[in-house]
Amino acid sequence: MKVKLFSYSQLDTFVHRLSGVSKLFCFLFLTTAIMLTYDIRIIVCIMILSLIMMKISKIQFKQIKTMLIYVGLFLLFNFILTYVVEPEYGVKIYGTKHVLFSIVGRYTVTQEQLFYQMTKFMKYLSVIPLGIIFVLTTNPSEFASSLNGVGVSYKICTALSLTLRYFPDVARDYTTISLAQQARGIEMSAKAKFTDRIKRVAAILIPLIMTTMDRVELISNAMDLRGYGKNKKRTWYSQKPLKTADYISMAVSLLVLIGSLYVRFYINHSMFYNPFI
Amino acid sequence: MDKKVVIEFSNFGFQYFSQSEPTLHDINLKIYEGEKILIAGPSGSGKSTLGNCINGLIPFAYKGKITGSLKVAGIETKSASLFKLSTKVGTVLQDSDGQFFGLNVGEDIAFSLENDMVPQEEMKQKVEKIAEIVDMKDHLQNDPHALSGGQKQRVSLAGVMVDDVDILLFDEPLANLDPKTGKTAIELIDQIANENRTIIIIEHRLEDVLHRSVDRIILVDEGRIIIDDTPDVVLASGILAKYGVREPLYMTAAKYAGAVITPQMHPASLDTFDVSSMKDRILSWYEANHIREKQKHLKEMLKIEDICYSYDGVKTVLNHINASVYEGEMLSIVGKNGAGKTTLASIVCGFIKPDEGRIMMDEEDLSKYTISERAEKIGIVMQNPNQMISKTMIFDEVALGLKVRNIPEEEIKKRVYDVLKICGLYEFRNWPVSALSFGQKKRVTIASILVLNPQILILDEPTAGQDYHHYSEIMEFLKTLNENGQTIIMITHDMHLMLEYTDRAIVITDGQKLADEKAFAVLCDTELTEKANLKETSLFALANKAGVSDPLGFVECFIHYDRKERENEG
Numbered sequence: 052m053k054v055k056l057f058s059y060s061q062l063d064t065f066v067h068r069l070s071g072v073s074k075l076f077c078f079l080f081l082t083t084a085i086m087l088t089y090d091i092r093i094i095v096c097i098m099i100l101s102l103i104m105m106k107i108s109k110i111q112f113k114q115i116k117t118m119l120i121y122v123g124l125f126l127l128f129n130f131i132l133t134y135v136v137e138p139e140y141g142v143k144i145y146g147t148k149h150v151l152f153s154i155v156g157r158y159t160v161t162q163e164q165l166f167y168q169m170t171k172f173m174k175y176l177s178v179i180p181l182g183i184i185f186v187l188t189t190n191p192s193e194f195a196s197s198l199n200g201v202g203v204s205y206k207i208c209t210a211l212s213l214t215l216r217y218f219p220d221v222a223r224d225y226t227t228i229s230l231a232q233q234a235r236g237i238e239m240s241a242k243a244k245f246t247d248r249i250k251r252v253a254a255i256l257i258p259l260i261m262t263t264m265d266r267v268e269l270i271s272n273a274m275d276l277r278g279y280g281k282n283k284k285r286t287w288y289s290q291k292p293l294k295t296a297d298y299i300s301m302a303v304s305l306l307v308l309i310g311s312l313y314v315r316f317y318i319n320h321s322m323f324y325n326p327f328i
Numbered sequence: 329m330d331k332k333v334v335i336e337f338s339n340f341g342f343q344y345f346s347q348s349e350p351t352l353h354d355i356n357l358k359i360y361e362g363e364k365i366l367i368a369g370p371s372g373s374g375k376s377t378l379g380n381c382i383n384g385l386i387p388f389a390y391k392g393k394i395t396g397s398l399k400v401a402g403i404e405t406k407s408a409s410l411f412k413l414s415t416k417v418g419t420v421l422q423d424s425d426g427q428f429f430g431l432n433v434g435e436d437i438a439f440s441l442e443n444d445m446v447p448q449e450e451m452k453q454k455v456e457k458i459a460e461i462v463d464m465k466d467h468l469q470n471d472p473h474a475l476s477g478g479q480k481q482r483v484s485l486a487g488v489m490v491d492d493v494d495i496l497l498f499d500e501p502l503a504n505l506d507p508k509t510g511k512t513a514i515e516l517i518d519q520i521a522n523e524n525r526t527i528i529i530i531e532h533r534l535e536d537v538l539h540r541s542v543d544r545i546i547l548v549d550e551g552r553i554i555i556d557d558t559p560d561v562v563l564a565s566g567i568l569a570k571y572g573v574r575e576p577l578y579m580t581a582a583k584y585a586g587a588v589i590t591p592q593m594h595p596a597s598l599d600t601f602d603v604s605s606m607k608d609r610i611l612s613w614y615e616a617n618h619i620r621e622k623q624k625h626l627k628e629m630l631k632i633e634d635i636c637y638s639y640d641g642v643k644t645v646l647n648h649i650n651a652s653v654y655e656g657e658m659l660s661i662v663g664k665n666g667a668g669k670t671t672l673a674s675i676v677c678g679f680i681k682p683d684e685g686r687i688m689m690d691e692e693d694l695s696k697y698t699i700s701e702r703a704e705k706i707g708i709v710m711q712n713p714n715q716m717i718s719k720t721m722i723f724d725e726v727a728l729g730l731k732v733r734n735i736p737e738e739e740i741k742k743r744v745y746d747v748l749k750i751c752g753l754y755e756f757r758n759w760p761v762s763a764l765s766f767g768q769k770k771r772v773t774i775a776s777i778l779v780l781n782p783q784i785l786i787l788d789e790p791t792a793g794q795d796y797h798h799y800s801e802i803m804e805f806l807k808t809l810n811e812n813g814q815t816i817i818m819i820t821h822d823m824h825l826m827l828e829y830t831d832r833a834i835v836i837t838d839g840q841k842l843a844d845e846k847a848f849a850v851l852c853d854t855e856l857t858e859k860a861n862l863k864e865t866s867l868f869a870l871a872n873k874a875g876v877s878d879p880l881g882f883v884e885c886f887i888h889y890d891r892k893e894r895e896n897e898g
Contacts, residue, residue: 061471192431213429228715230679234703235729235776254718254728261714273427275389276419277440277487281411286445288438288455289431 066108071194073297080304090324098177141167191215196287335359339396362523369548370572370795384413418488422500434468507863535576559596572797578870585613618885626654635685647839660830664861707782711789713769767798
C-alpha cells in the first residue's frame with residue numbers, strides 16, 4: 052500500500068465529524084473574510100483559529116510537508132517580486148514614510164512597505180491551513196451527500212465524488228504506463244528537446260486515455276446495473292444530518308466574516324489597517 | 329417439471345449496430361426458477377452478449393437490433409427498462425476492483441438502495457443483514473480497495489443481493505482471482521443458491537466452476553447454442569475442446585489412458601467420477617509412459633540477491649528473496665494476489681530500487697544502469713496491452729523503442745520486420761493497431777519489447793482473461809521463442825500455464841520465497857498450495873484415486889505426454 056499523501060484520511064475528531072457542507076461554508080466564509088481585508092489583526096486571528104483546528108483534526112506535518120515547501124517558495128518569490136515592482140506601495144497606501152535604510156535609487160526600505168508586504172504574506176499564508184483542513188478531513192461521499200442536501204443536483208455530486216474516488220487509480224495507471232514507456236527508452240527527463248518531449252508525453256497520454264476509457268465503461272455499466280439514475284432523487288448511506296456543532300461552526304465563521312466587514316467599513320474606513328497615523 | 333420458467337429466449341437474435349453480422353442467432357433457451365446454470369464458450373462466442381441480454385445492458389447500454397423474444401421474470405426485455413430489469417437480475421461483473429463506488433464497504437453495498445430512495449435507517453438495517461449473510465459484517469467501515477480478493481467478491485455479491493433479486497448473473501467471476509480465492513468464490517456462490525434463486529455463471533474456466541455442482545452446462549459458439557445438458561452428459565460427449573473450452577485435466581488424463589467416458593461415470597466432478605473401470609488402464613499407461621527426465625546443467629544468467637523491499641517502511645513486501653534464472657529457461661513466479669510478485673519484477677527491471685540486496689546479471693550489478701538501459705537486457709510486457717500501445721500503426725508501435733534510441737532508419741526497418749515475422753504479425757505490418765484482436769495486440773506489445781533484443785523477457789500475467797484458444801496461441805508462441813533460446817519469466821496465477829509450459833516455479837507468498845522447484849511438484853504439495861493460495865492439480869487426486877503408487881511421477885508423466893501430444897497436433 053502506498054502512503055496516502057494528500058487525500059482524505061479517516062479519523063474521528065471534532066473536525067472530521069462536521070458535515071462536509073458546513074466545512075465548505077466555513078471555508079468559504081473564512082477565505083472571503085481574508086480576501087476582503089488587509090487588516091493584519093484579523094488575518095492573524097483567523098490564522099490562529101485555523102491552526103488550532105489543524106491541531107484538533109490531527110493533521111500531521113509529513114502529510115503536508117511537500118505542499119508547504121512549494122507554497123513557501125511561491126510566497127517568498129512573490130514577496131521579492133512585489134518589492135522589486137513597487138518598492139513604495141506601502142508609502143502610497145499609508146500616506147507616511149518611515150525610512151529604515153536605502154539600498155539604491157528608489158529602492159528604500161520603509162516601515163510602511165515592510166508592514167504592507169508582511170500583511171500580504173500572512174494573508175496568502177492563512178488560506179493554506181483552511182484548504183488543507185477541508186481536503187484532508189472531508190469524506191468525498193459524505194461531502195457529495197451533503198452538497199445534494201443543500202440543493203445541488205445529485206448527478207453533479209456523484210460525479211464529483213467519483214472523481215475524487217478514482218483519482219488515485221488514474222494516478223497509479225499513469226505511473227505504470229510511464230515506467231513501461233521509459234523502459235522502452237522514452238526519456239522523460241529535461242535532457243530531451245521540447246518538441247520531442249511533447250511527442251513523448253503523448254506516448255504516455257494515449258495509453259492512459261485508453262485504460263481510463265476502459266475503466267469508465269466498466270464503472271458506468273456497473274452503475275447502470277445497480278439502478279443509478281432511476282429516480283429524480285436518491286438517498287445517501289453516509290449522509291450525516293447537520294448537528295448543533297455544524298450550525299455553531301457555520302455561525303462562528305459567518306460572525307468572523309461580518310466582524311471583518313464591520314472593521315473594514317466602520318473602524319478602518321478602508322481595506323487597510325493603518326498603524327502609522 | 330412444473331417449475332416456473334424465469335428466463336425464456338425464443339428465436340432470439342441480436343446484432344450490435346456497430347457490427348455487420350449478428351452476434352446471436354436463433355437462441356431458444358429456458359431457464360427455470362432455482363436452477364444453477366453454467367454458460368461456457370470461447371471469447372467472441374457470444375456468451376457475454378447472452379448475459380448482457382439477460383441483465384438489460386442489451387439493448388439499453390449497448391444498442392442493437394433484437395429479433396425474436398426474451399422474457400425475464402415474465403417481462404419482455406426490449407419493452408422494459410434497464411432499471412426495471414435491475415430489480416429482477418443482479419449482475420456481478422468481473423474485476424470487482426474497478427467498480428466499488430463507496431468509500432467503505434457499507435456504502436458500497438447500499439448503492440442500489442440509495443438509488444431506490446430507501447430511507448437511511450432502513451438502508452442501514454438491510455445492509456447489515458446482507459453483510460451478515462456474506463460474512464462481511466465486521467468490515468462495514470473498511471475501505472473496499474484494501475480488502476483481500478475473496479472479500480472483494482463478497483462485497484460485490486452483497487451489493488447485488490441487497491436488492492432482493494431472484495436471478496443472479498456472474499460474468500466471469502474467476503477472472504483475476506488466484507486459484508484458491510476462485511475456489512472460495514465458487515463455494516460462496518453455491519452457498520447462496522436456493523430453490524427460489526436462479527444462478528447463472530458465465531465462465532470458460534470449467535474445471536474451477538465445477539468445483540461445486542451445477543444443474544446444466546450451456547455451451548455457446550458463434551452465437552448459437554451447441555449443447556444444453558447436464559454436466560455429466562456434456563463432459564462425456566467430449567465436444568468441449570473442439571469449441572475451445574478446456575475440459576478438466578483429470579478427464580484429459582483418463583482419455584490419454586484410453587478410457588471411454590460415459591455420463592454414467594459422473595465425470596462432472598472428481599469426487600463423483602467413477603474410475604473403477606479404468607484403474608487398470610491408467611496404471612498400465614503410467615507404466616508404459618513414465619520416464620525420469622535427466623537433470624540439465626544450465627548457465628546462471630540472472631541472480632536475485634537478498635532483496636528486501638517495503639513501500640512504506642512498515643510493511644515488508646519482499647523479505648530477503650534469493651533466486652537465480654538460468655539461460656534459456658522458461659520460469660514461472662506464482663503466489664497469492666498481492667504477494668509481491670509484481671514488485672519483484674519491478675525491482676528486476678529497475679522501476680523501483682530495493683531497500684536491500686542487488687540484482688546481478690552476468691556477474692554485473694545492474695543498479696548502475698538506468699531504466700531504459702536495463703530494458704535492453706531485461707524487457708517487461710505488461711498485463712494489459714492498452715497500457716503500452718501508444719501508436720496507431722503496428723510498424724510504428726514496434727519501432728518506437730528503436731527510434732528513440734536513434735538507430736538508423738534502415739536498421740530499424742530490418743529489425744522490426746524480423747521481429748514481426750517471429751511474432752506472426754508480418755502480414756499486418758501496415759495495419760492500424762485498433763484492427764487487431766486482444767491476443768494480437770498482446771503480440772504487438774511482446775514484439776515491441778523483443779525488438780530491443782533483451783536477454784530476458786518478463787511477462788506479467790500473459791494469459792489473463794484469455795480463453796483456451798487464445799491462451800494456447802499465446803503460450804505456443806512463447807514456447808517457440810523459448811525454444812529459440814529466449815529466456816522467459818512469467819508472473820502468473822494460472823495453474824495450467826505453470827504446469828504445462830514452465831519447468832520451474834518460484835513460489836512467493838507474503839514476501840517470502842516458499843519454494844523453488846519443478847512446477848508439477850509445487851502443485852502436488854498440499855501444504856504448499858494451501859499457503860500460497862494455489863490449488864492442487866486434479867491430476868494428483870486422480871492418481872491417488874486410481875491407486876498409482878507414485879502420484880507425483882504420474883503428474884510428471886502426464887505433462888511430458890501432453891506436451892508431446894500438443895506438438896504432434898501443431
